Amino acid sequence: MRKATLFAGLVAGVSMFAFSAAQAVEIQYWQYVFDTRVKAMDELIANFQKANPDITVKQVTFPYADYQTRVVAAKLSGQGPDVLQLYYGWLDKFASGGVLQPLPKDAFPHEMIEKEFFPIVSAMKRGEDYYGLPTAVRSLALFYNKKAFTDAGLDPANPPKTLDEMVAAAEKTTKRDASGNLEQEGITLDMAGQDQHWWREVLVRQFGGEPYTDNDRKVAYNSDGGKKALKFYTDLQLEKNVGQAGFMDEGQAAFKAGKAAMTIDGTFRLGAFRTIKDFEWAVAELPAGPDGKQSNFASYFANGIGAAATGEKLEAAKKFLAYVTSPEAMEIWMKTVGELPARQSAALTDANLADPINGPFLKGLTYAHTTLFVDEAAQRQTAIDMVNRVFLQGQSVDDSIAEAASAEQAILDAAPK
Amino acid sequence: MATLAPAASTHAPHRGMSMRARRLFWVWGFLALPIVFYSVIRFYPTFQSFWLSLTDWNLMNPAKFIGVANYQKLWADPEFWKVFKNTFAYLIFGMPISLLLSFVIAYYLDRVRFLHGFIRALYFLPYLTTAAAMAWVWRWFYQPPPIGFINEVLTTVGLPQQPFLRSTSQALPSIMVTAIWAGLGFQIIIFMAGLRAIPTTYYEAARIDGLGEWAILRRITLPLLKPTTVFLVVFSSIGFLRIFDQVYNMTSNDPGGPLGSTKPLVLMIYQTAFSSYAMGYAAAQTVVLFIILLCISLLQLWLLREKT
Numbered sequence: 001m002r003k004a005t006l007f008a009g010l011v012a013g014v015s016m017f018a019f020s021a022a023q024a025v026e027i028q029y030w031q032y033v034f035d036t037r038v039k040a041m042d043e044l045i046a047n048f049q050k051a052n053p054d055i056t057v058k059q060v061t062f063p064y065a066d067y068q069t070r071v072v073a074a075k076l077s078g079q080g081p082d083v084l085q086l087y088y089g090w091l092d093k094f095a096s097g098g099v100l101q102p103l104p105k106d107a108f109p110h111e112m113i114e115k116e117f118f119p120i121v122s123a124m125k126r127g128e129d130y131y132g133l134p135t136a137v138r139s140l141a142l143f144y145n146k147k148a149f150t151d152a153g154l155d156p157a158n159p160p161k162t163l164d165e166m167v168a169a170a171e172k173t174t175k176r177d178a179s180g181n182l183e184q185e186g187i188t189l190d191m192a193g194q195d196q197h198w199w200r201e202v203l204v205r206q207f208g209g210e211p212y213t214d215n216d217r218k219v220a221y222n223s224d225g226g227k228k229a230l231k232f233y234t235d236l237q238l239e240k241n242v243g244q245a246g247f248m249d250e251g252q253a254a255f256k257a258g259k260a261a262m263t264i265d266g267t268f269r270l271g272a273f274r275t276i277k278d279f280e281w282a283v284a285e286l287p288a289g290p291d292g293k294q295s296n297f298a299s300y301f302a303n304g305i306g307a308a309a310t311g312e313k314l315e316a317a318k319k320f321l322a323y324v325t326s327p328e329a330m331e332i333w334m335k336t337v338g339e340l341p342a343r344q345s346a347a348l349t350d351a352n353l354a355d356p357i358n359g360p361f362l363k364g365l366t367y368a369h370t371t372l373f374v375d376e377a378a379q380r381q382t383a384i385d386m387v388n389r390v391f392l393q394g395q396s397v398d399d400s401i402a403e404a405a406s407a408e409q410a411i412l413d414a415a416p417k
Numbered sequence: 418m419a420t421l422a423p424a425a426s427t428h429a430p431h432r433g434m435s436m437r438a439r440r441l442f443w444v445w446g447f448l449a450l451p452i453v454f455y456s457v458i459r460f461y462p463t464f465q466s467f468w469l470s471l472t473d474w475n476l477m478n479p480a481k482f483i484g485v486a487n488y489q490k491l492w493a494d495p496e497f498w499k500v501f502k503n504t505f506a507y508l509i510f511g512m513p514i515s516l517l518l519s520f521v522i523a524y525y526l527d528r529v530r531f532l533h534g535f536i537r538a539l540y541f542l543p544y545l546t547t548a549a550a551m552a553w554v555w556r557w558f559y560q561p562p563p564i565g566f567i568n569e570v571l572t573t574v575g576l577p578q579q580p581f582l583r584s585t586s587q588a589l590p591s592i593m594v595t596a597i598w599a600g601l602g603f604q605i606i607i608f609m610a611g612l613r614a615i616p617t618t619y620y621e622a623a624r625i626d627g628l629g630e631w632a633i634l635r636r637i638t639l640p641l642l643k644p645t646t647v648f649l650v651v652f653s654s655i656g657f658l659r660i661f662d663q664v665y666n667m668t669s670n671d672p673g674g675p676l677g678s679t680k681p682l683v684l685m686i687y688q689t690a691f692s693s694y695a696m697g698y699a700a701a702q703t704v705v706l707f708i709i710l711l712c713i714s715l716l717q718l719w720l721l722r723e724k725t
Contacts, residue, residue, distance in 0.1 A: 072694075093477055099477070246561065392676065
């Protein structure tokens with residue numbers, strides 16, 4: 001008799017627990033640690049929970065270096081996040097490894113995605129399915145030091161618009177001491193930074209080449225256009241003497257220290273450059289190519305739904321993902337993190353385009369390309385080695401680009417299809 | 418009542434244990450903890466990595482057995498041979514130079530009484546400092562002007578500037594110097610302990626017999642210091658074969674130096690595993706490193722056995 005009472009009490013307790021659980025679904029959101037990103041997400045979560053009191057979102061973060069390993073380890077143990085952030089270049093790995101599930105078409109119809117977002121979201125599509133949507137995107141622009149421009153007699157309100165003008169400005173702003181040591185670079189040369197993207201997706205195209213074909217699985221830059229692009233890039237150091245790879249250790253460090261008049265970098269650098277006190281700087285669109293062709297490289301972190309989310313957690317995850325990719329969330333993200341909205345309507349507003357800093361980045365987005373990396377670090381290394389062979393070993397541009405193309409092709413071929 | 422019976426029976430043998438058996442029981446009881454720890458944390462993963470090296474595991478997909486394909490790939494990989502050469506360059510130059518330097522310093526420091534403790538502490542200090550922090554300091558030292566300290570000094574004394582880390586030929590020696598410097602303090606301390614352990618009566622007898630300093634060093638000090646030297650040779654060899662921190666931190670924006678000129682095996686393993694996520698291939702590289710280290714350790718045992 002006492003047993004029965006106890007049992008009844010237990011059942012009641014459990015069912016009450018289950019009832020309250022149904023009332024408040026908890027889902028986990030994962031991203032890597034980056035101060036402003038975490039802060040922006042906290043704000044988004046607070047807003048979301050206010051609108052959806054029956055859902056709680058728990059933000060879980062890991063250091064960037066550990067992030068991918070953590071996601072994979074969680075997948076192996078069967079306890080992944082419900083919504084997670086991923087770099088677009090990781091998609092192949094995450095989708096084929098079963099970390100992600102395709103975005104449900106009812107909540108994220110393809111027509112909406114293709115109409116509303118910038119075309120670069122196509123990098124999140126595999127087969128017939130999208131696997132994630134970005135809140136924000138990043139593109140490249142030319143940062144220039146206004147003081148260095150004024151000192152060299154250039155108009156700081158009129159930045160270079162073409163590669164020729166850029167080289168001319170770099171020649172004027174390069175400073176050397178009596179014994180020929182570089183004191184100030186005209187333009188930074190740092191293939192380990194953003195120059196790899198500038199070379200691959202911008203210069204190669206501007207000089208008439210294509211970086212890749214076959215969905216970025218076939219290297220195509222070992223062509224006339226590619227050679228001209230590499231010659232242009234390496235000539236900045238070897239012929240024009242307006243920059244030097246390794247000067248001040250890193251390109252961004254040189255610019256930040258006021259020892260480079262120009263550098264090519266992304267939206268994510270804005271935070272670091274905003275701390276500059278010694279001089280004013282400005283942003284311009286990437287210079288156009290010889291025949292006026294413009295190009296840019298865009299990249300982004302997308303948010304996807306974890307494979308483990310089912311039932312009510314999946315429903316909650318859908319709602320949360322819809323909110324973090326809404327125009328409202330994009331605005332909050334831009335304000336806090338500085339990255340550009342991923343929806344064209346939210347991004348290309350008159351106010352944003354007129355903004356002296358966001359404007360050039362946004363204009364670049366409209367004609368930007370993304371590279372579908374299979375192993376970004378390894379592919380970057382082939383680009384770094386390509387210019388180093390020219391700079392340090394005196395190898396010819398033609399030989400170096402051929403060697404780089406075959407090395408990168410080997411990486412692409414080794415990746416699972 | 419029935420529950421008491423098994424408890425009583427487990428107590429029975431313990432009570433009947435001899436003194437010796439009881440001592441053994443306790444010894445193994447205490448040893449069990451580190452043995453379990455080593456088996457789970459060290460040996461199991463080691464054997465696991467042998468198995469992994471025969472698979473194509475990439476973290477995501479279940480590991481599939483592919484035979485010795487990883488080793489064939491490694492054998493045919495020009496990067497591996499470059500890295501192999503670099504690793505042994507660190508060993509072949511780094512180990513003798515660091516040992517010679519530390520012996521000379523210990524030998525003379527042993528005779529210095531003035532500020533002895535202070536000087537010894539100065540030599541030991543780099544060993545205590547975090548490798549990553551030191552590597553960054555050296556990284557800035559090696560920069561071209563206007564920020565590189567060493568190049569500034571070179572310019573002041575009228576010597577040509579050097580590219581150091583930005584050169585395919587100078588980068589490896591530049592990093593090796595810092596690794597030697599960092600390990601010097603430890604080796605000096607060990608050498609000095611070895612020197613102190615040699616009974617002074619030998620020296621007194623030698624001096625009475627009229628032996629010169631050089632002969633004393635060659636006939637008495639060096640032979641009696643052999644166990645210390647062998648230990649340091651092995652210790653420092655393993656250290657140089659496993660060099661990573663300095664290289665990783667001094668050339669982090671082009672990992673492994675320009676055109677891989679400074680990349681050691683451990684860095685290649687790290688990149689293969691945690692940047693390309695080719696775990697099977699990385700495991701194969703680890704097995705190769707393991708075999709190299711094992712050979713060197715066995716060589717040590719053999720050298721020590723010959724002595725006694």
